[in-house]
Amino acid sequence: MFVSRALLWAAPGKAPALRDALISATRSGDQADIAQRLWGDAAMFSVNRAFDSLAALEEWRRSWQPDPAVAQHFGRAPASELWEVPQALGTAPAPRYAVRWTYDPATGNGTELRKVVEQRVAEMTAAGRTVRAWMRVSGGPLSIAVVSSHVSLSSIEKIHAAALSDPANQTYQQRLAPLLAAPLHAPDWFEILTTPGRRPALADISSWGTVF
Helix, strand or coil, X not given: CEEEEEEEEECCCCHHHHHHHHHHHCCCCCCEEEEXXXXXXXXXXXXXXXXXXXXXXXXXXXXXXXXXXXXXXXXXXXXXXXXXXXXXXXXXXXXXXXXXXXXXXXXXCHHHHHHHHHHHHHHHHHCCCCEEEEEEEECCCCCEEEEEEECCHHHHHHHHHHHHCCHHHHHHHHHHHHHECCXXXXXXXXXXXXXXXXXXXXXXXXXXXXXX
């Protein structure tokens, strides 16, 4: 499976307007999810579209046109990336939040880093976590991301607390460190605004908070 990911930064003070415009532009049947990063240096949104194959992605690109109502709220030029997700995304209930770690391998360590990450993802999946490994194949460094889904911020807090004393997680961190090109950054936390099949009315989100 492949995921086309667009990263959109709002102009100062325009985060609510960009959020509303993105949701309004999501057509019925559009297999997209829209998420807003909760913390960071600027208001940023992620629009992900999943495709079973590159042929399906190509077909979508033939008919898709950007909505000018969205672009007027940008603070800088958007970025686009293509990721491969080896595991099927499954049919679990739509999450409310996602936590995304991104790992950039040092030269020559890409294969070993992928092996270490996929092993840890398999362990977490076996323990009941909803987590996937993503591999970037275009649009940036040859990175690997680990994306976990959550129903609430409190569930993230519980997992974070447990990880601090988990020997398996400590071993994982020790194996990661020598494989990375730079010290690991903290993960991005996203609130998921829409997913395929779940498109809220704007009135339903008018009271949602934003840190920007």
